[in-house]
Amino acid sequence: MTDALFPLAPDADDLLAGLNPPQREAVEYRGPALLIVAGAGSGKTRVLTHRIASLLRSREAWPSQILAITFTNKAAGEMRERVEQIVGDGARGMWISTFHSACVRILRREAEQFGFTKAFTIYDSGDSRALLKRLVKEREADAFGLTPAGVQSKISKLKNELADAESYARDANMSDPAERAFVEIFGDYQRELQKANAFDFDDLIGQTVFLFRAFPHVADVYRKRFRHVLVDEYQDTNHAQYQLIRELTRPVQTDVSSGGAAVLIPEADGASLTVVGDSDQSIYAFRGADIRNITEFERDFPGAKVVLLEQNYRSTQNILDAANSVIRNNFDRKDKKLWSDQGEGEKIVGFTGYSQHDEAQFVADEIDRLRRGGVDYQQMAVFYRTNSQSRALEEIFIRAAVPYKIMGGTKFYDRAEIKDALAYLVAVANPADEMAVRRILNRPRRGIGDVTETAIARFATDNGMSFRDALAHPAEIGLGPKLQKAIAQLDDVLREASGILVPASGEQPSPKAVTEGLRVLLDKSGYSDALRRSRDPQDEARVENLDELVAVTREFARNNPEGTIVDFLTEVALVSDTDDIDDASGAVSLMTLHTAKGLEFDAVFLTGVEEDLIPHRISAGEPGGPQEERRLFYVGITRARKRLYLSLAMTRAQFGEVSVAMPSRFLQEIPSTLVDWRQSPGDVNSRGGLQSRALNGRRTTGDRWGVKPLPAGGGLTPTSTAMDKFPGLVTNKMRDNGDLELAAGDRIRHDDFGEGRVDAVTGDGAKRIAHVRFDTAGSKKLLIKVAPITKL
DNA sequence: GCCAGTCTCATTTTT
DNA sequence: TGAGACTGGC
Numbered sequence: 001m002t003d004a005l006f007p008l009a010p011d012a013d014d015l016l017a018g019l020n021p022p023q024r025e026a027v028e029y030r031g032p033a034l035l036i037v038a039g040a041g042s043g044k045t046r047v048l049t050h051r052i053a054s055l056l057r058s059r060e061a062w063p064s065q066i067l068a069i070t071f072t073n074k075a076a077g078e079m080r081e082r083v084e085q086i087v088g089d090g091a092r093g094m095w096i097s098t099f100h101s102a103c104v105r106i107l108r109r110e111a112e113q114f115g116f117t118k119a120f121t122i123y124d125s126g127d128s129r130a131l132l133k134r135l136v137k138e139r140e141a142d143a144f145g146l147t148p149a150g151v152q153s154k155i156s157k158l159k160n161e162l163a164d165a166e167s168y169a170r171d172a173n174m175s176d177p178a179e180r181a182f183v184e185i186f187g188d189y190q191r192e193l194q195k196a197n198a199f200d201f202d203d204l205i206g207q208t209v210f211l212f213r214a215f216p217h218v219a220d221v222y223r224k225r226f227r228h229v230l231v232d233e234y235q236d237t238n239h240a241q242y243q244l245i246r247e248l249t250r251p252v253q254t255d256v257s258s259g260g261a262a263v264l265i266p267e268a269d270g271a272s273l274t275v276v277g278d279s280d281q282s283i284y285a286f287r288g289a290d291i292r293n294i295t296e297f298e299r300d301f302p303g304a305k306v307v308l309l310e311q312n313y314r315s316t317q318n319i320l321d322a323a324n325s326v327i328r329n330n331f332d333r334k335d336k337k338l339w340s341d342q343g344e345g346e347k348i349v350g351f352t353g354y355s356q357h358d359e360a361q362f363v364a365d366e367i368d369r370l371r372r373g374g375v376d377y378q379q380m381a382v383f384y385r386t387n388s389q390s391r392a393l394e395e396i397f398i399r400a401a402v403p404y405k406i407m408g409g410t411k412f413y414d415r416a417e418i419k420d421a422l423a424y425l426v427a428v429a430n431p432a433d434e435m436a437v438r439r440i441l442n443r444p445r446r447g448i449g450d451v452t453e454t455a456i457a458r459f460a461t462d463n464g465m466s467f468r469d470a471l472a473h474p475a476e477i478g479l480g481p482k483l484q485k486a487i488a489q490l491d492d493v494l495r496e497a498s499g500i501l502v503p504a505s506g507e508q509p510s511p512k513a514v515t516e517g518l519r520v521l522l523d524k525s526g527y528s529d530a531l532r533r534s535r536d537p538q539d540e541a542r543v544e545n546l547d548e549l550v551a552v553t554r555e556f557a558r559n560n561p562e563g564t565i566v567d568f569l570t571e572v573a574l575v576s577d578t579d580d581i582d583d584a585s586g587a588v589s590l591m592t593l594h595t596a597k598g599l600e601f602d603a604v605f606l607t608g609v610e611e612d613l614i615p616h617r618i619s620a621g622e623p624g625g626p627q628e629e630r631r632l633f634y635v636g637i638t639r640a641r642k643r644l645y646l647s648l649a650m651t652r653a654q655f656g657e658v659s660v661a662m663p664s665r666f667l668q669e670i671p672s673t674l675v676d677w678r679q680s681p682g683d684v685n686s687r688g689g690l691q692s693r694a695l696n697g698r699r700t701t702g703d704r705w706g707v708k709p710l711p712a713g714g715g716l717t718p719t720s721t722a723m724d725k726f727p728g729l730v731t732n733k734m735r736d737n738g739d740l741e742l743a744a745g746d747r748i749r750h751d752d753f754g755e756g757r758v759d760a761v762t763g764d765g766a767k768r769i770a771h772v773r774f775d776t777a778g779s780k781k782l783l784i785k786v787a788p789i790t791k792l
Numbered sequence: 793g794c795c796a797g798t799c800t801c802a803t804t805t806t807t
Numbered sequence: 808t809g810a811g812a813c814t815g816g817c
Binding site: 793794795796797798799800801802803 | 808809810811812813814815816817
Binding site for chain 2: 071072073098099100125201236283284286287385386387388408442445447448449450451452574592593594595616617618619628632654655
């Protein structure tokens, strides 16, 4: 069979060209279930896109029969692009999207089936927290120690497990007042969402599963449609997502029952399922990702084929050796070894700074050096564990004129003025969304405070109308003339915008509707004017941000000529700024380790490699926490193509207080032969103080980092790395008196000061300080955790 | 109802 | 440290 459009033979070849044997197998295997275990940098995107292309080319599937699910919008965009590169227009009609977008698409189509409308709002976590705040307050649940944030995360966890308020209540200890309050709030919350015609983030998945289970005929529509389901980053799926996949890949059954007898006959096999993932890169357990989804795939899908991709095309062998030797310490994993044929490459560079600024300075200097050596800024990235660590880096980078951009972090759509503007749009698109209407009620200031807001709400309840509709009856609410006028004006503006954005049925809104509607809302409500008149200098920036939002609507109209206000709001709710990573900007990327997943750079700086940061101290108490932290560290390492820097600081200022930082235990897991310590923890922290010789020396050297400082001991150990010089300085081996209990009256011995008596102990945790009077050396204050002391 | 100044409090990761 | 809650004066 030849086909003019799709000549089979040559194309099949070019899809396999350049692939190694396991990769080929992953592209070519056909069967009900396939698990591709793809180590970092093993070319999984390539495999996935070629697999899709191969299905299309061979006519095994129409584009519309393919559903590819990724974790981020960025990944979805990339995959689409790469598939289009291969098959061109033949990719049209495929669903390549995130879990959330796919579910929104389904829910919008089917919303009417279960009490929602197409125009439902998507609550982001800020929205749901705001709602919960109100509910917690109404129930006075703070008296039981419930906080909005705590309730939110608990609800989220439950939803990820597909539990609802009722099912949770069945097993909950209802004699505990806090539990009872929680159950009540959970119930309230769900009712409020329904009333507001809104889904929160977790609902998008959970309610889709619910929809499929409650309405099998609806599910069958999608089961018949999607014959090939492919899931990327499968190790990050949570239970709800797992169940969604299960529902989608169930066999289609036809109901031929007659006269009350239910008879189901199989109509078609379940869709073929391909999942790609790497359990070593599972770093989202904290928000419900269940690593078992991937580790038990073969049990879940008997007969599943498993393909292992272990050849790494990204990094040098040194980097991979480091990564392997770190991840090896996680005990419950299947052994998997990344290898590369790119040669050893450069050694990993280690550096210890005195402070985080010192560390940042090293990074800045080294970036500068790399740049001079021909590495582009956009090929360099700096990672850190927590967002707050970026500040020190930024300060130094600004001073050192290193161009940088922060990925993630404060989001455009999180700004108050943007949320206000969007609330205006939501109030028009989905008037049932009371939260949105309440939000804009007094923005700009209209003199409407708590009292008036409550009066409106009461009027609405009393008259069986929505909060939004109550705005149309200011005279009847019993308010002063000024307030009546203010409310009437708001009502007018919303009405006018509604005419533009949601025209009467049958009429097509103009492509410019969203832009125009937003303009009307901002201008006629007085919002823009209020900002422009303000003398707060920040308001100038806010005006600019709103202009930017208007520009976003224009861009949206260009890309989606048929796009409605609801489509626009969906996009805004689901697309974070992290997604539009501007690769051409010529700047160094700064981001958290989590954000780094899926990216790669020629040079990577992994900063803050300290205990309590990575592994983060909070993780210590969580089951599986330390292991997940190790995977996070592993993810960071494996982002690097050619150069990897590991840096830390000996002291770190946190919330205004300086504390001593210890090298991370993970450093010790890397063979010392792989690391070239420019300045090791030993150089900085040799006992005797933090103003070490190495640090002082550095300040006076012209080329600060060009020359490797001589190893201590006069260079008598030429092959040693600095790590050898300070046995006893890194974690296990590092002096760590940990939970050494000292109390006033105890006698201790200090390596340098001899014996003494403890007068008092102050502080707590790692910062406990012993006040000691030594027999010969006088009084000293010692940090109990690290001081070279023993109790007698 | 508004505002500005003070206070307290928690500080991980985010589709 | 810095964001949000709270308070008291207008």
